[in-house]
Amino acid sequence: MERKILNCVLKDAHLDEAKGIVEGHASVFGNIDQGLDIVVRGAFKKTIQEGGAKVPILSNHIWFKQIGWNLEAKEDSKGLFVKGQFDIENNDDARKHFSLIRMALEIKTNPGFSFGFRIIKSEPDPDNPSIRLLKELKLLEWSPVTFPMNLEAGATVAKSGLQLLENELEFIFNDLKSRGYSHSQIKQALEKAADPQSSDPSLDAQSFIEQIEKCRNILKG
Numbered sequence: 001m002e003r004k005i006l007n008c009v010l011k012d013a014h015l016d017e018a019k020g021i022v023e024g025h026a027s028v029f030g031n032i033d034q035g036l037d038i039v040v041r042g043a044f045k046k047t048i049q050e051g052g053a054k055v056p057i058l059s060n061h062i063w064f065k066q067i068g069w070n071l072e073a074k075e076d077s078k079g080l081f082v083k084g085q086f087d088i089e090n091n092d093d094a095r096k097h098f099s100l101i102r103m104a105l106e107i108k109t110n111p112g113f114s115f116g117f118r119i120i121k122s123e124p125d126p127d128n129p130s131i132r133l134l135k136e137l138k139l140l141e142w143s144p145v146t147f148p149m150n151l152e153a154g155a156t157v158a159k160s161g162l163q164l165l166e167n168e169l170e171f172i173f174n175d176l177k178s179r180g181y182s183h184s185q186i187k188q189a190l191e192k193a194a195d196p197q198s199s200d201p202s203l204d205a206q207s208f209i210e211q212i213e214k215c216r217n218i219l220k221g
Contacts, residue, residue, distance in 0.1 A: 001212050002116070002117055002118070002119065012116040017102075019082070019085060020068065020085050020086035020087065020088035020089070020094065020098055020144065021071075021083065021085050022083070022084050022085075022086060022098070022101060023081070023082070023083045023084075023087075024078060024081070025069075025078055025079045025081055025082070026073075026079070026080050026081075026082045026113050026142050027039050027043075027078045027079045027080035027115060028045070028057040028078060028079040028114045029075075029078070031063035032131060036130055036131050036132060037131070037133075037134055038125065038131060038132070038133050038134065039079070039080075039134045039137070040134060040135045041075065042075070042132055042135070042136075043134055043135055043136055043137045043156050044073065044075055044137060044139060045191070046079050046136060047076060047137065047138045048073050048074065048075070048121075048139075052073075052075035052138060052139050053068060053070060053082075053139070053142050054070060054071065055069075055070050055140060056068075056069060056070075056140055056141045057070055057084045057085075057086065057141065057142060057143065057144075058116075058141050058142075058143045059070060059093045059094075059097060059143060059144070059161070060143055060144075060145055060146075061114060061116060061141070061143045061145070065093055067086055067091050067093050067094035067097060067144075068084055068086040068087050068094055069084065069085055069144060070082055070083070070090075071083050071084060071085055072112055073139065078110065078131075079116075079131055082142060083117045084142070086098045097144040100144070101144060111144060112144065112145040112146050113142060113143065113144055113145065113208060114142065114143045114144075114145040115139060115140075115141065115142035115143070116117045116139075116140040116141040116142065116143070117137040117138060117140055117204060118137070118138040118140060119134060119136075120137060120138055121135040121136035122135055122136075125154065130174065163183075
């Protein structure tokens with residue numbers, strides 16, 4: 001499973017305080033996110049048709065911390081629109097996340113969401129092979145999170161720990177190779193930055209971002 005982190009687009013969102021309902025866009029079509037991916041319109045069509053809209057809502061992608069269920073999903077001109085219900089009556093984490101989303105709307109900013117997915121079809125962008133076109137995805141879950149990957153979306157598609165790290169570092173690796181650094185020099189730098197804890201699925205998005213920054217700084221040094 002991969003995850004993608006975005007800013008949840010909640011400018012047109014709706015909260016139902018009594019029932020814990022949250023509506024907004026979990027993915028935006030057509031723009032390049034910070035993982036060098038573009039979600040293509042139609043990517044969620046099949047998973048929705050097959051009943052894949054009713055997926056768990058998790059806290060920060062932690063599989064044993066479910067906070068609700070997604071009820072509806074549809075593609076529109078902007079992206080993937082979701083409607084989910086947080087279990088604010090029985091779940092402390094759900095209440096906290098719902099409160100933070102409400103606060104984000106009050107101060108006129110976008111809360112972070114992220115969705116977990118499995119790639120069914122993808123291909124390199126013919127104009128820029130370092131960019132991946134995601135053409136068909138299976139939606140597995142979505143989560144409220146802290147840090148966005150897609151600055152135009154309303155939630156967070158996060159890739160799992162090492163996958164997010166590797167995607168970013170692959171781009172850095174190719175860039176350094178083009179500047180004349182040897183394979184051994186780059187590999188040595190990455191080995192120094194490696195952290196076995198980064199594969200822990202319970203770590204949050206901030207930990208992954210810190211790992212990326214650590215590798216960047218070593219490679220720049």
